[in-house]
Amino acid sequence: MAAGETGNGRGVTLDAVARVAGVSRATVSRVVNGNPKVGEEAKRQVERAIERLGYVPNPAARSLVTRRSDSIGVVIPEPPGMLFGDPFFPRLLRGISAELSARNLQLVLLMPQSPAEEPRVERYLTAGHVDGALLVSLHGEDAMPAALAARGIPVVVGGRPPGGEGVSYVDVDNVGGARSAVAHLIRAGRRVIATIGGPPDMSAGIDRLEGYRQGLTGGGLVVEPSLQVAADFTQEGGAEAMRRILAARPDVDAVFAASDLMAAGAMQVLRAADRRVPEDVSIVGFDDSSIAATAEPPLTSVRQPIEEMGREMVRLLLEQASRPGSVPRKVILATQLVRRRSSEGGPKR
Amino acid sequence: MAAGETGNGRGVTLDAVARVAGVSRATVSRVVNGNPKVGEEAKRQVERAIERLGYVPNPAARSLVTRRSDSIGVVIPEPPGMLFGDPFFPRLLRGISAELSARNLQLVLLMPQSPAEEPRVERYLTAGHVDGALLVSLHGEDAMPAALAARGIPVVVGGRPPGGEGVSYVDVDNVGGARSAVAHLIRAGRRVIATIGGPPDMSAGIDRLEGYRQGLTGGGLVVEPSLQVAADFTQEGGAEAMRRILAARPDVDAVFAASDLMAAGAMQVLRAADRRVPEDVSIVGFDDSSIAATAEPPLTSVRQPIEEMGREMVRLLLEQASRPGSVPRKVILATQLVRRRSSEGGPKR
DNA sequence: GCGCCACGTGAGAGCGCTCTCACGATCTGG
DNA sequence: CCAGATCGTGAGAGCGCTCTCACGTGGCGC
Numbered sequence: 001m002a003a004g005e006t007g008n009g010r011g012v013t014l015d016a017v018a019r020v021a022g023v024s025r026a027t028v029s030r031v032v033n034g035n036p037k038v039g040e041e042a043k044r045q046v047e048r049a050i051e052r053l054g055y056v057p058n059p060a061a062r063s064l065v066t067r068r069s070d071s072i073g074v075v076i077p078e079p080p081g082m083l084f085g086d087p088f089f090p091r092l093l094r095g096i097s098a099e100l101s102a103r104n105l106q107l108v109l110l111m112p113q114s115p116a117e118e119p120r121v122e123r124y125l126t127a128g129h130v131d132g133a134l135l136v137s138l139h140g141e142d143a144m145p146a147a148l149a150a151r152g153i154p155v156v157v158g159g160r161p162p163g164g165e166g167v168s169y170v171d172v173d174n175v176g177g178a179r180s181a182v183a184h185l186i187r188a189g190r191r192v193i194a195t196i197g198g199p200p201d202m203s204a205g206i207d208r209l210e211g212y213r214q215g216l217t218g219g220g221l222v223v224e225p226s227l228q229v230a231a232d233f234t235q236e237g238g239a240e241a242m243r244r245i246l247a248a249r250p251d252v253d254a255v256f257a258a259s260d261l262m263a264a265g266a267m268q269v270l271r272a273a274d275r276r277v278p279e280d281v282s283i284v285g286f287d288d289s290s291i292a293a294t295a296e297p298p299l300t301s302v303r304q305p306i307e308e309m310g311r312e313m314v315r316l317l318l319e320q321a322s323r324p325g326s327v328p329r330k331v332i333l334a335t336q337l338v339r340r341r342s343s344e345g346g347p348k349r
Numbered sequence: 350m351a352a353g354e355t356g357n358g359r360g361v362t363l364d365a366v367a368r369v370a371g372v373s374r375a376t377v378s379r380v381v382n383g384n385p386k387v388g389e390e391a392k393r394q395v396e397r398a399i400e401r402l403g404y405v406p407n408p409a410a411r412s413l414v415t416r417r418s419d420s421i422g423v424v425i426p427e428p429p430g431m432l433f434g435d436p437f438f439p440r441l442l443r444g445i446s447a448e449l450s451a452r453n454l455q456l457v458l459l460m461p462q463s464p465a466e467e468p469r470v471e472r473y474l475t476a477g478h479v480d481g482a483l484l485v486s487l488h489g490e491d492a493m494p495a496a497l498a499a500r501g502i503p504v505v506v507g508g509r510p511p512g513g514e515g516v517s518y519v520d521v522d523n524v525g526g527a528r529s530a531v532a533h534l535i536r537a538g539r540r541v542i543a544t545i546g547g548p549p550d551m552s553a554g555i556d557r558l559e560g561y562r563q564g565l566t567g568g569g570l571v572v573e574p575s576l577q578v579a580a581d582f583t584q585e586g587g588a589e590a591m592r593r594i595l596a597a598r599p600d601v602d603a604v605f606a607a608s609d610l611m612a613a614g615a616m617q618v619l620r621a622a623d624r625r626v627p628e629d630v631s632i633v634g635f636d637d638s639s640i641a642a643t644a645e646p647p648l649t650s651v652r653q654p655i656e657e658m659g660r661e662m663v664r665l666l667l668e669q670a671s672r673p674g675s676v677p678r679k680v681i682l683a684t685q686l687v688r689r690r691s692s693e694g695g696p697k698r
Numbered sequence: 699g700c701g702c703c704a705c706g707t708g709a710g711a712g713c714g715c716t717c718t719c720a721c722g723a724t725c726t727g728g
Numbered sequence: 729c730c731a732g733a734t735c736g737t738g739a740g741a742g743c744g745c746t747c748t749c750a751c752g753t754g755g756c757g758c
Contacts, residue, residue: 013714024738029716039736056476060418061714063409065743071457078443089439094427097460101469106478108420109458111446120450127405129455235643264643271645294584294613296620296645362744373708378746388706410744413713 012055021049032057071106072317073130075121075144078113087289088306092158095310096134103318105131118144126151132317137161137169137203154321156313160203160330168320168328170312174207175214177302177335181256181284182215184300184337188345190254190282194227196241196266198258205230208258208286215256227252231262238262242269253281254343260285260292263299267342283342298340305333361404370398381406420455421666422479424470424493427462436638437655441507444659445483452667454480467493475500481666486510486518486552503670505662509552509679517669517677519661523553526651526684527560528567530605530633533649533686535568537694539603539631543576545590545615547607554579557607557635564605576601580611587611591618602630603692609634609641612648616691632691646690654682 014032018025023042030038031046038046049055063069074096076089093109100107108130110121125133125148133148137159145167148155157169185193195212198205209230213223226248231237238257242265245252257263263285267277275281277297285292288303312331320326363381367374372391379387380395387395398404412418423445425438442458449456457479459470474482474497482497486508494516497504506518534542544561547554558579562572575597580586587606591614594601606612612634616626624630626646634641637652661680669675 014716015714025715026717026738026740027736030737033716037736042736056472058413058714059476059478060409060412061743062716063743064407064413064714064745065716067743069409074458093458094460094462097458098462101460101462101466106473107458107460109423109442109446109456111443111450111456113443113447113450117450123405124455127408129408261639261643268645290584290610291640291643294610294640294644296617363746364744374745375708375710375747376706379707382746386706391706407744410713411746413715413744414746416713 012053014055014057017046017049017053017055020053021045067128069129069131070104071108071130072100072314073108073110073125073133075110075112075125075133075135077118077136078111088287091306092136092310095307096314097310098307099311099314103314105314122147125153132156132321134158134313134317137171152324154317154324156317156320158309158313160207162201162203162206165330166328168316168330170309170316170331170333171203171207172304172306172309172333173335174204175211177286177304177337178208178211178256178258179215179218180211180335180337181286181300181302182212183219184339185254185256185282185284185343186215186219186221188254188282188343191221192227192249192252193221193254193256194229194245194249194252196238196245196255196257196262197228197230198233198262200230205233205258212256231258233259233262235261235265235268238265239269240265242266246270246273246275255281255283257283257285260287260289260295260299260301263301263342264291264295267295267299278342278344282344284337285342288338292338292340295342297342297344300340300343301338303336303338305335308333361402362407363404366395366398366402366404369402370394416477418478418480419453420457420479421449421663422457422459422474422482424459424461424474424482424484426467426485427460437636440655441485441659444656445663446659447656448660448663452663454663471496474502481505481670483507483662483666486520501673503666503673505666505669507658507662509556511550511552511555514679515677517665517679519658519665519680519682520552520556521653521655521658521682522684523556524560524563526635526653526686527557527605527607528564529560529684529686530635530649530651531561531564532568533688534603534605534631534633534692535564535570537603537631537692540570541576541598541601542570542603542605543578543594543598543601545587545594545604545606545611546577546579547582547611549579554582554607561605580607582608582611584610584614584617587614588618589614591615595619595622595624604630604632606632606634609636609638609644609648609650612650612691613640613644616644616648627691627693631693633686634691637687641687641689644691646693649689649692650687652685652687654684657682 014025014028018028023046027038027042028046031043097107112118112121122144132154135145135157137157145155145157145161149167155167157167160169160171161167182193197209216223229241229244231241255266257266263283267283270277270281277283285299285301288301292299292301363374363377367377376391377395380392446456461467461470471493481503484494484506486506494504494506494510498516504516506516509518509520510516531542546558565572578590578593580590604615606615612632616632619626619630626632634648634650637650641648641650
């Protein structure tokens with residue numbers, strides 16, 4: 001009686017509970033699902049029986065009749081996940097997970113490790129395993145959002161989809177973040193401001209470049225092609241870009257890098273070229289990842305609310321699922337400039 | 350006929366396929382599941398019908414009868430996941446995901462964000478949603494592995510569980526990695542080697558400290574308490590520990606930090622104290638995370654095969670699931686020292 | 699030439715749950 | 729005091745699939 005009384009619940013069915021409680025299956029089901037139309041006495045009996053038998057509903061059986069799976073798929077293609085070296089990925093997942101578990105939904109993670117695996121993922125998502133899907137944005141045009149939407153499964157994309165905008169998405173304000181970074185540099189007296197951009201086929205790259213241009217124009221400076229170099233978000237790419245910039249424009253006195261990793265690469269090159277940061281060249285990165293605080297000097301960077309992005313994706317998805325056929329919506333979350341030493345003080349002159 | 354012929358498969362049942370193909374449900378089921386006992390002609394007909402109708406099996410219905418879910422749960426408690434600031438977490442997930450999808454299994458991610466959520470997770474795992482569970486190791490004693498095992502659900506832990514060893518686990522060779530780091534420092538002529546350890550309630554902390562001691566002893570040096578300071582794997586913790594070490598042992602000429610983040614913190618403090626790295630003080634970290642390469646000077650570090658750890662966890666889990674009641678096994682994966690500038694050259698003398 | 703053995707196939711019984719519907723009992727209003 | 733509404737409950741019909749079992753049918757050995 002001490003132990004073993006409450007089994008593990010596996011194999012205990014609704015029917016068994018009903019028998020023990022002396023009621024019908026329907027009544028037990030009502031109790032389990034919180035249906036108010038149950039008498040006091042019956043409810044008590046059922047609860048006791050459930051407790052005693054350690055009953056746990058069989059999810060498959062339930063799902064079979066309700067036609068819901070109570071879980072949603074999160075698709076993160078391999079390369080982007082790794083690119084942002086830093087906690088981007090875990091933080092996004094964390095936000096998504098938090099919002100999901102608050103609603104008693106489960107998270108099925110799908111990581112196609114190559115384009116070849118995408119059909120598999122798509123098949124999985126459309127087979128009814130999930131009630132909706134969250135996709136993190138991908139390079140260039142991606143057919144998946146549209147394909148899923150066409151099959152009637154609710155979809156929300158994280159990060160503005162580079163292709164069309166026929167799908168709901170959540171993104172951080174890349175344009176605004178970049179703009180404020182540049183404005184900050186101008187305010188500090190910098191006048192020859194270069195940018196190391198991201199890949200031109202990713203919206204984060206495109207939008208941050210756009211913000212850079214707006215920042216210059218807004219500050220009364222002119223946009224010059226010789227000050228713009230695209231890279232790939234990696235440290236090595238950032239270093240290479242910085243070399244090119246130094247060669248073309250030795251008079252550069254500030255750099256806005258579209259990622260912290262690229263900023264770190266740029267800083268190495270500047271150091272090798274005997275340019276002091278921030279005295280000779282000011283630097284601002286993007287992401288406010290852990291290397292920003294670690295760098296020497298600590299890197300001014302644009303912080304993005306990644307957890308919040310995850311949460312918002314879930315909210316948008318559920319909203320979408322609750323009324324099918326509604327028009328795609330987009331949500332843009334504000335970014336924030338975090339000032340550190342790499343952009344301190346005015347120019348040397 | 351051009352479009353719309355193949356629907357999305359939702360709502361198309363086995364029965365519908367059977368009718369179109371002119372066979373029974375059983376035969377269709379056989380074809381779908383690759384049962385060889387089906388005639389050529391029938392098989393062809395069925396395949397055609399499946400294609401035409403866009404049939405996709407209903408996972409819930411299948412799961413209801415097979416009593417398998419074809420998915421496994423991965424439990425990652427919040428704090429540890431974030432602690433290793435760097436790609437530890439995504440990389441592990443990537444390894445797990447790769448191995449899982451090769452076997453056509455799905456990954457359900459559970460991130461209890463506080464101990465209060467653990468019962469929820471446990472209930473989920475035992476309700477039959479998953480065929481097995483992968484847990485990443487946790488602080489101190491954790492009841493979950495035992496609880497799950499008791500309820501008959503296969504479990505594999507990532508990282509040696511600090512408590513008992515009554516459960517299968519996969520870990521990297523923390524002891525060996527730390528030992529080789531210290532051996533490397535000794536070989537370079539260092540004699541006063543301090544360590545900044547991890548939390549003493551985490552196996553990674555314990556084992557790396559043990560490896561440090563073995564390294565010293567193996568190199569003919571003595572283990573001195575004044576050279577050992579425990580921290581929490583964070584950069585700030587590493588900095589604080591370094592200050593303590595400098596105060597107690599100004600003669601220190603090398604530091605083995607149990608994480609790269611702590612090594613970075615230590616380097617900042619050394620720089621502030623006008624000690625050159627590596628000339629005055631050599632440093633080796635652990636994890637070989639992205640900040641190791643980014644640091645200035647680049648940080649020598651112990652690399653761990655994280656993806657492989659994920660893959661191995663899956664293998665072990667499936668092995669365990671295939672024969673229930675088998676004894677717990679453990680798998681230890683080798684680590685590798687990656688040399689960079691932070692430990693270059695001999696001592697200054 | 700007859701029994702026997704594959705072999706391919708179909709009928710049908712569930713898997714455990716939800717949900718509609720019908721029913722008796724109790725309550726309300728005129 | 730009775731019609732009608734209200735409430736709690738149970739019976740039963742599936743949800744879509746797998747799998748056992750039994751049933752032809754043809755080929756083979758002796």
